[in-house]
Amino acid sequence: MIIGIPKEIKKNEFRVAATPNAVADLVRRGNTVLFETDCGVGSGFSNADYIAAGGKECAHEEVYKSCDMLYKVKEIEEAEYDLLHEGQIVFTYLHSNAHPDMAKELMARGVTGIAYEDITDENGGFPALAPMSVLAGKGGFLAALYFAQSVHGGNGMLLSRIPGVPTPEVTIIGCGNSGMGAAELAAAFGNKVTILDVNWKAMEAAKDKLPANVEFLYSNRENLVACLKRTDVLINCILWPKTRKDHLVNREDLKMMKSGALIIDVACDDAGAVETCVSTTHDDPIYYEEGILHYCVDNIPSAFSCTASQTLSAATLPHAIAIAQKGVEQALLDNAHLRRGLTTYKGKLTLLETAEKHNMAYTDPKDAILGK
């Protein structure tokens, strides 16, 4: 199979879908890998690294037009539409829920779209999302460390245990992948960390992985209010259902927080668990509501592109190999977890959530592949 790795065009997106090691693996199996000049530079991989791995360097358009499978990171943007062709596989984060026009475009062009974010694993997890969430949680704590500094708009508190000074308190809501990432760093810096969750099993499992300066509380209104009053940093790591209209932290609640406290919204759902959350960018990451600094960057992992590209590439490579070696239909039929990510196929929409949200016709992925 001819596999194309483009340089991402989205602003501040420095990740690349496949590292040189992944390219070497694909080439060893008899595939041709076309890589766009400088596709890995933002992640610390040079063109020479890709050439040494057996890749062939190409210009932007050539990568899109010549490959059977476009292996990338971000969704397809308007500028890329005309570069796609019928029967081409697009393997990437698609987020068709948020980009219905893109989904329609892929359908109209007969493109097979497979979304990383919907691929599942045998534990019910999302293997291409989890590593990014962990990085986002860690990046969220590092953002707190940075923006708490007086020179960056904070109250000048060092989020670390310093003798003679009260130990800072960090509250994390959500004990999943991102919550664990945030907690690991916040605790390692010596802060008093409290994690709130509704899932006892998640907290029980986390207890064994985190040090003793992490306390676990059931997430209920009373516990949350107690934390809001005393915390120096609130980090939101809840996976908030898109259909939920209420909030855990309301605008009014901000008034009970300490002056100089920060809200880091890793989950980054506009008016989601945190009512005052509005997603921001790396270029303009913070704003204030009720005197509380908010950091709500929606692609935190991109700031750690070298690390993120390696974990993302490792998570998606087994599926890319299966698609390349078996052909996309067989790979999808053989693996229900990969099939879960099938979004568009031969003009049909095969992702239920997007069909329901945008009132579009839905076809079961297996039926679509078998032509039923």
Ligand SMILES: NC(=O)c1ccc[n+]([C@@H]2O[C@H](COP(=O)([O-])OP(=O)(O)OC[C@H]3O[C@@H](n4cnc5c(N)ncnc54)[C@H](O)[C@@H]3O)[C@@H](O)[C@H]2O)c1
């Ligand atoms: N900003 C970014 O760059 C970025 C990057 C990656 C992921 N994310 C987002 O971060 C969010 C979390 O992702 P994750 O992988 O950590 O999710 P996850 O499913 O691993 O964890 C979510 C946790 O929230 C808990 N939870 C649910 N309701 C709760 C409540 N009322 N109170 C307290 N806890 C509650 C769940 O029990 C679960 O343990 C997602 O929305 C994801 O899209 C953002």
